[in-house]
Amino acid sequence: MLDQLLSQIQQCQTCTHHLDLGPNPVVQASSTSKLLIIGQAPGLKVHQTSIPWNDPSGDRLRKWLQLDKSDFYDSSKIAIVPMGFCYPGKGKSGDLPPRPECAPLWHKRLLELMPQVGMTLLIGQYAQNYYLADKPSTLTETVKNWQHWAPKQIPMPHPSPRNTLWLKRNLWFEQEVVPYIRTYVHQYLEKDESKSR
Structure with a gap:
């Protein structure tokens, strides 16, 4: 079931006419994934390599999690489902926002097939706005209230x-x-891992 859905996502053409470099959905998931990472959308390097978080942002995220690449890219442990699966293109300052079609089209179906996820990291305002109905208006206040969720x-x-x-201004994040x-x-x-031994 999940393999079929991932195959459908890989062939998705919904946003083709909005994507300057064409569609290249980047997603990682398994029915046994324990951690779900929901970020924004692939950057140019990720688009070119088809490897999620394959950039300096990913290096910092792996450092935060203290995970090496072999664990991070093991879909049996970690699912990576961005808000937009394809590189949205370049904007005036940084990349364009994730395409809004992806999450309503695919997320619910994907999450239903990942019953073992115990924690979901909502990275950035797009993921937080979509999944946290009762959140404060700013990202800083939302992250400060992390214990609520x-x-x-x-x-x-x-x-x-x-x-x-x-x-640097919010040292509490990396400390707490x-x-x-x-x-x-x-x-x-x-x-x-101990169960599988």
């Missing part, structure tokens, strides 16, 4: 180098929130 959903800033200043996520993720993944 933990452990099922954790709102996070984007790990982009563009957010380095935000991280990141260790909580890291501990939960490793306990959850290790628990699963």
